[in-house]
Amino acid sequence: MIYLASPYSHPDVAVRELRFRDACRAAAKLMRLGHAVFSPIAHGHCICTHGLPTDWRFWEPFDRHHLECCNEVVVLTLDGWEASAGVQAEIRIAIELGKPVRYLGPDWSPTLAHVAKEVGG
Template identity: 45%
Template sequence: MSNGIVLVYLAAPYTHESERVRQARFLAVTEQAARGWEQGYGVYSPLTLTHEAAVRFGLPKDWAFWAAMCRATLERHHELWVLCLPGWRESVGVQAEIAIARALGLPVRYIEPESAMRCATCPYAIECYDPIARPCGWIGCPYSEGGQAK
């Protein structure tokens, strides 16, 4: 521990073809980081820290670009928390972070979101990949241009 504070690395899926889904994932993981800070944990959320810079300055949004930095940061933490948003099992980055944490002997805690991941533009939840459920990130959202997700 660092001065009695447990340092937590908070992982969540990010990469997606839809900008709206990436934004919704950013908002959801940042909300979870805030909960951890309220509870007295030293939470480091790479998505919270890097999302805005990646968007504004055109940085890559995939694991290959961020892998070395994430590993170096994870090595300095006491625990890995995984926010289990839709797509976390398929996420190359999240699975790599889990593997790194296990290799380092860090505890891995899986966190179910307390609320649905919301679209950053409209009031609808992004809960699944089911076209029948019509989550706005995938199927003709009336809030997106031309009914197509951005």
């Protein structure tokens, strides 16, 4: 299973919505290629509309469990990914767990998925 890490938290609701849509788009592309994908943003965005926090501190224990279960982590490099506390923590946890970490740009082509850059693992 691929754990699709991507930035989410932002004070602007419109930015969070765009990040959610981009994460869903990337997850769909990976799924079309036959990969099982868990995206904490695709999963959590709608749940957050029912009063849950959007910050990493709240979501860390849930996401850590999914990171333990995944085979690899793919980081969607949307604007803000390098400054995202959640994405950086997900990368650190993945490396600690010995999971490969790959990076995909937001406009990657599904046919180029196999050339994603691998680091850390």
